[in-house]
Amino acid sequence: MSQHLKFDSATGKMVTRSKFGEHTEELLQLNDPTQVKYRKTILHTLAIAEKELSSLKSQKNELYELHQKNKIKTPIYENEVREIDRSIELIETFIQDNTGTTPLLRLRILK
Known part of the structure; x- marks a missing residue:
């Protein structure tokens, strides 16, 4: 399909490359x-998410x-890290879901 259409992230539009694309x-x-x-x-929301993740x-x-x-102290450190890790996981999931980079599920091997 890329020979027919291309996404222009600057404009948010799909650019046609062929009659089929048009x-x-x-x-x-x-x-x-x-x-x-x-x-x-x-795209704007993803940019904000990337900054928050960083x-x-x-x-x-x-x-x-x-x-x-x-x-x-260790208990405070562990609690803070746990909260940060939860937020990181949510943001990474959001980014993956909206960029199409969500890892594929593992295949079950039937015996």
Whole structure:
């Protein structure tokens, strides 16, 4: 399909590359203003999520350093890290779900 359509992240639009792409874009209304606005909103939200993820990882590293220097007690450290890890997991799941990078489920091997 990439030979017919390409996503332009700057505009949120699908760019046609062939007659087939033009037909598909028109048939599915891929550049309908509502669809374009939705894509741009998701891209913006993903950028915010990436920044938050980076911030949480930095906070976790700072906590680790404070704990190593005995500036915070172990129970407090463990509780804070647990909360940060929960937030990291939620954000990573959101990013994976909205970028199509969710890992595939493992196949069960039947015996």
